[in-house]
Amino acid sequence: MDLNLSTDEQKFQDELRSWLETNVPREWEHAREQSLDERFEFHRKWQRQLFEGGWAGISWPKEYGGRGASLMQQVIFWQEMARAGAPQMANVLGLGLIGPTIIAFGTEEQKKRYLRNILNADEIWCQGFSEPNAGSDLAGLQMDARLDGDHYVVNGQKVWTSYGWIADWCEVVVRTDAAAAKHKGLTVMLVDMKSPGIDVRPLRQMTGETEFNEVFFRDVRIPVANVVGKVNQGWDVAIGTLMHERGSFGAGLQIIYKRNMDRLTELAHSTQRNGAPAAKDLIIRQKLAQCYAEIEIMRLNQMRAFSRISATGVPGPEGSIQKIFWSELNQRFQQVAQELLGPYGQLSAEADEAIDNGTWSYGYLRSRGNTIEAGTSEIQRNIIGHFVLGLPRSY
Amino acid sequence: MQFGLTESQEILRDSARKFFAGECPIAEVRRLMETDTAYDGKVWAKLAEQGYTGIIFPEEYGGVGLGIVELILLLEESGRALLPGPFFTTVVQAGSLIDAAGSPEQKKKYLAPICQGQTRASVAFLESSASWDPVDLRLEASADGKLTGEKFFVPDAAVADTILVVAHNGVFAVDSKASGLTLKPMPGMDLTRRQYSLKLKNTPGEKLANPAGLPRARGIATAALVAEMVGGMQRALDLTVEYAKTRKQFGKPIGTFQAVQHQCADMYLETESSRSAVYYAAWALEQKTADAATAVSIAKMYASDASRTVGNRGIQVHGGMGFTWENDLHLYYRRAKASETMFGDATFHRERIARQVIDTSTFAAKTA
Numbered sequence: 001m002d003l004n005l006s007t008d009e010q011k012f013q014d015e016l017r018s019w020l021e022t023n024v025p026r027e028w029e030h031a032r033e034q035s036l037d038e039r040f041e042f043h044r045k046w047q048r049q050l051f052e053g054g055w056a057g058i059s060w061p062k063e064y065g066g067r068g069a070s071l072m073q074q075v076i077f078w079q080e081m082a083r084a085g086a087p088q089m090a091n092v093l094g095l096g097l098i099g100p101t102i103i104a105f106g107t108e109e110q111k112k113r114y115l116r117n118i119l120n121a122d123e124i125w126c127q128g129f130s131e132p133n134a135g136s137d138l139a140g141l142q143m144d145a146r147l148d149g150d151h152y153v154v155n156g157q158k159v160w161t162s163y164g165w166i167a168d169w170c171e172v173v174v175r176t177d178a179a180a181a182k183h184k185g186l187t188v189m190l191v192d193m194k195s196p197g198i199d200v201r202p203l204r205q206m207t208g209e210t211e212f213n214e215v216f217f218r219d220v221r222i223p224v225a226n227v228v229g230k231v232n233q234g235w236d237v238a239i240g241t242l243m244h245e246r247g248s249f250g251a252g253l254q255i256i257y258k259r260n261m262d263r264l265t266e267l268a269h270s271t272q273r274n275g276a277p278a279a280k281d282l283i284i285r286q287k288l289a290q291c292y293a294e295i296e297i298m299r300l301n302q303m304r305a306f307s308r309i310s311a312t313g314v315p316g317p318e319g320s321i322q323k324i325f326w327s328e329l330n331q332r333f334q335q336v337a338q339e340l341l342g343p344y345g346q347l348s349a350e351a352d353e354a355i356d357n358g359t360w361s362y363g364y365l366r367s368r369g370n371t372i373e374a375g376t377s378e379i380q381r382n383i384i385g386h387f388v389l390g391l392p393r394s395y
Numbered sequence: 396m397q398f399g400l401t402e403s404q405e406i407l408r409d410s411a412r413k414f415f416a417g418e419c420p421i422a423e424v425r426r427l428m429e430t431d432t433a434y435d436g437k438v439w440a441k442l443a444e445q446g447y448t449g450i451i452f453p454e455e456y457g458g459v460g461l462g463i464v465e466l467i468l469l470l471e472e473s474g475r476a477l478l479p480g481p482f483f484t485t486v487v488q489a490g491s492l493i494d495a496a497g498s499p500e501q502k503k504k505y506l507a508p509i510c511q512g513q514t515r516a517s518v519a520f521l522e523s524s525a526s527w528d529p530v531d532l533r534l535e536a537s538a539d540g541k542l543t544g545e546k547f548f549v550p551d552a553a554v555a556d557t558i559l560v561v562a563h564n565g566v567f568a569v570d571s572k573a574s575g576l577t578l579k580p581m582p583g584m585d586l587t588r589r590q591y592s593l594k595l596k597n598t599p600g601e602k603l604a605n606p607a608g609l610p611r612a613r614g615i616a617t618a619a620l621v622a623e624m625v626g627g628m629q630r631a632l633d634l635t636v637e638y639a640k641t642r643k644q645f646g647k648p649i650g651t652f653q654a655v656q657h658q659c660a661d662m663y664l665e666t667e668s669s670r671s672a673v674y675y676a677a678w679a680l681e682q683k684t685a686d687a688a689t690a691v692s693i694a695k696m697y698a699s700d701a702s703r704t705v706g707n708r709g710i711q712v713h714g715g716m717g718f719t720w721e722n723d724l725h726l727y728y729r730r731a732k733a734s735e736t737m738f739g740d741a742t743f744h745r746e747r748i749a750r751q752v753i754d755t756s757t758f759a760a761k762t763a
Contacts, residue, residue: 001404001464002397003678009396072396266758279753282746289745292752293693300398300671307398321664378653384663385656389636392651 003303005076012073013080019053020084028087029356036209040166043090047121050089056119057095060103065116071310075303078251082258089252093163094118094125096252098171101241104314105188105229114169114190126167128158128191128215129238135160136379137395138173139182139235143217145174145189151221152176152189157214160373164200164213167193172222173238176231186234188241190226197221207365245374246319246383250326251302257295257330260363263356264288264337271340278340287336294329301325317387320380327370327377334360334367398674400468407461408468414445415476421723424477428586428726433479434515434554443512448486451615452494456502457510463615467622467677471670474626477726479587481515481551487619488550488612489516492559495608495615496566501601505557505568517555519546519593527739529609532563534595540602542567542595543575552578552591560593560600566609567600574598585733587726614680614691617738621673621694624702624734627727628666631709634724635659638713649712658708665701672697689751696744702731 005013025046034042050056051065058074060066067073081088089095099118102110117123134141143156154174161170170191177185193200197220202210229237268279268288278284302322309315337360338345349358371377385391400408418441427433442448451466452458466487473482486509493506493516508514523545524531534544542560552558552571560567569576575596583590636659639650649655672694679687706728710717717724739747753759 001400001674001678003675004682005396076396262756265753265756268753269756269758279759285749285753286742286745288753289696289748293696293745293748296690296693297668297672297697300675301668303398304667304671304674310397311399318667320660321667324660324664325668378657381657381660382653384660385650385653389656389659389663391636391639391656391659392648394651394653394656 009070009073009076012069013076016055016077016080017084019055020080020086023049023053024084024086029359036211037166040090043087044121044124046087047089047091051120056089057099057115060099060115060119061111064103064111065119071306075251075306078254079299081252082255085259085262086255088255089121091118091121091124092252093127094123094169097127097241097244098125098169100244101171101188101237102190102228104240105237107225109225110190110228123168124163124166126161126163126170126193126213126215127241128161128170128172129241130160131157132159136376138238139186141173141175141186143172143174144178145176145187145222147176147224148221150224152187152224152227154189154191154217154220154222157216159203159214160212161200161215162212162373164193164215165202165210169193170215171228171241172217173234176234180232183235185232186238187231188228188234188237189222190228191220191222195220195222205366206368207362240314242375243315243317243319246315246323246380250298250322251306253326253330254295254299254302257298257326257333260333260337261292261295264291264333264340267355268340284340287339291329291333291336294325294332298322298325298329317383320375320383320388323374324371324377324380327367327374330367330370334364338364404465404468407465408472411447411469411472412475414441415472415478419476419478421477421726424479424587424726427479432551432554433587433589434481434551435479438478438480439482439515440512442482447482448490448512449510450486452490452506452510453502456507458506463618463677463681464674466615466619467673470619470622471626471629474623474730475630477587477627477630477730481517481554483588483619483623484517484551485509485515485555488518488616489555489557489559491615492518492566492609492612493568493603495612496603496605497608498604501568501603514556515551515554516557516559517549517552519549519552519558519560521548522546527743529561529563532561534560534562535564536562536567536600536602540567540600542569542598542600544595546593546595548581548590549578549593550588550590552593553580553589558593559603560595561609566603566606568603569595569598569600573600583733584729587730588733610688611680613738614688617691617695618673618676618680620734620737621669621676621698624698624731625666625670625673627730627734628662628669628698628702628705631705631724631727632659632662632666635662635709635712638716642714642716655712658712662705662708665705669694669698669701689748692744692747692751695738696741696748699735699741699744703735706731 057066058069058077059071062068131141145152145154172189172191175185176187197218199216201214203214204210269277271278273281344355345360347354348361386393446459449458450461454460490509536542555571558569560569575598577594578591581590639655640648642649676690676694679690710724716722
């Protein structure tokens with residue numbers, strides 16, 4: 001164990017730190033009256049700026065636009081972004097899930113074609129996995145793909161597709177062999193969201209936003225060249241993507257969590273309770289300290305996991321603890337924020353008296369989805385039970 | 396940057412695991428916990444032979460000179476084995492305190508024989524208030540170093556040759572056979588680590604040269620205790636997973652059922668998270684980083700709750716068997732409760748964290 005930075009890592013950190021000092025936008029927290037599109041464009045612009053500075057895709061190969069640095073430098077990148085209070089990047093799924101999947105399973109042509117555009121945010125990605133009848137039981141998905149010359153013709157529906165409304169491309173899992181066993185007949189493909197026959201419909205969430213979508217496919221033609229990995233072996237590719245989703249995706253979240261924690265600490269000092277700042281209230285202090293500690297443990301768990309990945313090359317099923325940890329932690333954190341802010345915590349952006357433009361009421365409602373999206377807490381616990389601890393399959 | 400173990404750290408951990416499995420299997424734990432002091436000289440001699448009694452201490456005093464990360468790995472294994480007796484008390488608590496607070500002569504006198512396995516020692520800190528905060532200490536040494544008063548919850552005092560008594564005006568090394576010193580057992584939940592009350596009446600003590608070393612010694616001991624707790628959690632998890640695989644109800648192993656799987660998954664999450672926290676705390680102590688005290692409090696806070704919860708889950712999965720004396724889980728459950736309160740429970744450490752990161756936040760200054 002050596003958490004000291006190597007000479008290279010130190011140089012990387014110094015360089016990044018000074019770059020962030022001059023480049024991180026000040027006072028960037030969005031006004032809630034901004035539309036989803038306006039906010040997205042802000043993050044896209046920021047990602048471009050990072051890309052041009054050489055800071056997108058730290059551990060991705062150089063020839064595809066990445067920095068070609070180590071995974072641990074990627075970890076340092078996230079920590080520095082969090083430290084600087086920087087905004088997150090726009091192409092969340094492209095960077096976190098789909099890029100790593102293409103790097104692991106894609107052809108040379110695919111890597112050349114897609115990776116750079118993920119990094120510079122020219123092409124935004126979404127992920128077409130879940131279907132109305134295939135949620136936790138993902139392998140039960142039914143989207144039908146039939147070979148027709150050098151194309152697959154795809155019919156069916158995807159759901160809960162985050163960024164579907166703005167995505168240029170989508171990683172879909174489809175059924176290419178209806179006769180094969182559940183896990184055997186699946187294939188992963190990359191589909192242009194502008195293809196004829198794709199219909200993206202907004203799905204309104206309990207937050208009131210339409211962050212994700214239903215995506216309908218009607219005779220959509222996908223070139224055979226867009227298959228990732230082998231035909232009918234898409235389950236392995238999809239699991240590869242999901243391992244990234246569970247394991248490494250959460251690492252970027254420390255940027256947001258640390259920012260939220262700092263802001264809540266600030267509010268605790270400026271909010272009065274029982275004749276003194278809330279930060280002096282013994283119970284509030286306990287709750288804030290618990291949040292602070294859990295955010296730190298989340299970071300440490302992730303660092304340990306990354307050290308393991310950099311030794312073995314791939315994220316393992318133990319990544320499921322990261323997913324459980326970040327999602328349940330955020331729900332606890334948002335509840336503490338609500339307790340601190342009292343009725344103000346419930347005010348939406350429209351209220352003149354809202355604190356931080358209604359961020360806290362949004363954050364509370366949005367966190368409710370955390371233990372459902374990217375694999376429910378129950379599914380994550382099943383994965384730990386079976387794949388990590390070796391208990392018999394429950395289904 | 397690498398948050399994994401080096402090869403030599405892995406070797407140390409593996410050989411410690413083998414050592415404790417061989418020298419201190421659970422049958423031996425059960426034998427020792429039925430004795431008066433839970434101490435056995437033969438096991439002690441073997442611990443010394445391995446160099447474990449001097450693991451982190453300087454070679455000039457007969458120690459091995461390893462780091463705090465290595466100490467943590469060793470304690471994880473002794474915790475897994477539920478090692479009874481004064482190893483933690485002597486080496487980790489008293490040894491660290493002498494190392495941090497003693498003069499070179501005092502280290503020669505008190506630390507060297509600990510390293511060599513010749514003596515055992517304890518630390519008397521708590522008083523009737525049972526407060527882990529040094530500001531609550533009332534015991535005062537007279538100008539000529541005489542101690543009068545009471546200490547409580549002193550671990551392994553009956554087998555200690557030296558007791559380090561923490562007064563509010565200094566730390567004093569007291570010979571356990573010194574005049575005016577009497578001990579009385581305080582039987583508690585943990586049968587493997589005995590506690591005593593200590594009465595002192597004009598008892599002579601030798602003042603340690605550098606009492607400012609106390610917080611560092613406490614930090615090391617707290618992190619090492621968390622490591623022990625992690626070892627205990629890991630053992631409870633292993634026993635529980637094994638049981639869930641073999642115990643059958645409704646015609647299949649109970650580990651098939653998600654209600655049981657999820658208990659095990661949470662045990663895994665809580666154990667691994669505690670482990671991450673204590674590895675980092677050990678490293679921070681070793682490097683004396685600015686956040687070392689916070690890192691120790693985070694680890695103790697999290698593990699204090701987690702070790703209790705892991706015990707609850709493990710016993711629940713075992714059903715009626717888990718509630719029997721014959722099953723080993725309650726031995727770990729007892730230790731977990733004792734360790735939870737030792738050096739401050741989760742509530743105590745949350746307040747420490749608040750002082751370190753909430754009160755010192757730049758926003759606090761703005762509104763003050």
